[in-house]
Amino acid sequence: MAQDALFDAGGGGEFRAEGAVSADDQVGARGTSFFAHGPGAPLAARMRPRSLDEIVGQDHLLGEGKPLRRLVEGSGEASVILYGPPGTGKTTVASLIAAAMGQNFVGLSALNSGVKQVRAVIDRARRDLIEGKRTVLFIDEVHRFSKTQQDALLGAVENRTVLLVAATTENPSFSVVSPLLSRSLLLQLVSLEPEGLRTVLRRAIEDKRGLDNRIRVSEDAIEQIVLLAGGDARRSLTYLEAAAEAVEDGGELTLETVRNNVNRAVVRYDRDGDQHYDVISAFIKSIRGSDVDAALHYLARMIEAGEDPRFIARRLVVHASEDIGMADPTALQSAVAAAEAVQFIGMPEGRLALAQATVHLATAPKSNAVYMAINKAQADVQAGRLGPVPPHLRDGHYEGATRVGSAVGYRYPHDDPRGVLAQQYLPDELADAVYYQPTDHGQESRISQFLGRLRGIVRGRG
DSSP states (O other), X not given: OOXXXXXXXXXXXXXXXXTOOOTTXXXXXXXXXXXXXXXXXXXXXXXXXXXXXXXXXXXXXXXXXXXXXXXXXXXOOSOEEEEOOTTSSHHHHHHHHHHHHTSEEEEEETTTXXXXXXXXXXXXXXXXXXXXXXXXXXXXXXXXXXXXXXXXXXXXXXXXXXXXXXXXXSOHHHHSOHHHHHTSEEEEOOOOOHHHHHHHHHHHHHSTTTTTTSSEEOHHHHHHHHHHHTTOHHHHHXXXXXHHTTSOTTOEEOHHHHHHHOOOOOOOOOTTSHHHHHHHHHHHHHHHTTOHHHHHHHHHHHHHTTOOHHHHHHHHHHXXXXXXXGGSTHHHHHHHXXXXXXXXXXXXXXXXXXXXXXXXXXXXXXXXXXXXXXXXXXXXXXXXOOOOOOGGGSOOOSTTTGGXXXXXXXXXXXXXXXXXXXXXXXXXXXXXXXXXXXXXXXTHHHHHHHHHHHHHHHTTOO
C-alpha cells in the first residue's frame, strides 16, 4: 500500500508573504515566505516539505502526469479542492503550488474572512492579471464559508482570474456548493500509513531543521508515537517534540518517555462531518454483520471522541427493530433500557449500558422481516390501496352505530377455544395481502412455523 500523507502546520487568518498589505486590502503577495519558519517554530512547521522530493505519500495524486503534480510543478491550470483529514498536507501542497507559480499568493481563512474580503482579492487579482500576474488564492477550511461566500468565487474561478486552492477536512459533496465543485478538481488526501510516519519521524530526528540528532530515539518510542498519531503526520511530530523536550542532549528518548509525556491517542472524529456519519455507519453495519468486536471498536471511538451518547442509544433502538426484530424481541428491550440508563446515570458510566446493548444486538439472530413488512404496508398505503374499514370492525360505541352497520357481525376471537377464528380484517381490495414474512432465525423460526396456520384460520382456509 502506498504511503499516504503529507503534513501541514495549520494556522488560521490571512496568509501574507513579503510585501503584502493589510488584511483590509487583501492584496496578494509574491512568494511564499509565509510558510518559512524560524528555529523557534514548532517542529511540525520547521519540517514542512519544501519540495516534491520531501513529500511522503500521496502517490495517487503526485505521480507523473497527475493533476496535482502538474500544479505543484507550475504547469497546471485547474483550480483544486483538497479534501482530507488534519495533518495530511493540504497547506503544504498550497505552499508548493504558490512557490511553483512564482506569482501572487493570497491566503484566506473561512474563520475570519467574509464576502467583502473575497471580492477585494478578486478585484485585485483582476487588475494584476492585466499586467500578466496570476493570483493563487488559498482558502483554508472552505467548508466554513457560507453559500454566499462560495458563490462570490464562482466567476473568478470559472474565468481563471484566480487559481483557487481550497482545503477542507469535510466531504465537499456536503459542504461546498455544487457550482464551485464542478469548476474545480476534487483531490482527496489520505492519512499516512505507519511506514510513512516512521519516515517522517526519522527525518525529523536527523534533519538540521528538526532535532539534528541531539538525542537518540529508540525504535519502541517511534512505534508508540506512530500508534498514538493515528495517521496524522503533524501530530506525530508534535508528540515527538513534546517527548524530546524531556530528554537532555545526548540522552535517549525511550518508550517510557513517550508514555510519560504523551498518554492518549487522538481520535479523528468530527461530530458534524464525515467521521460522525462514517463511524456510526460502520458501527451499525458491524452489529448487522454480527461482528461484536468491530461493533465495540466503533462504539469506543465514538465514546472517546465525545459523541452524544443519546445519539448512539437512538441508533441502537432503531437497529433493534430494523435488523433484529422478532428474531430476538428482547433486543429492543435491551436497547431501550440502555437509552434510559444513559439518560439516568449519564457518562462515563453510561458507556457500560451502551456496551451491553451493543453486545446483545451484535450477537443476536438477525431478521429484517419487521422492517420489510412495514415498508410493504406503507407502500400500499402510499399507492392509494386503502379501501374502507370493513363494517364489522368499525367503532360501535355510539348511538346509531347499529343503524349504519358499524360493528354488526363482529366475532370475538376469545369465544373460540383456539383464541382465533375466521374473520376479515383487511379492506376488501387488500384481503389477500401478505406483509410479514418471518425468517427461520432465532425466535422467528417459531413464529414462521405457526404463522401459516394462523393466517389460514383467520382467512377461512384452515
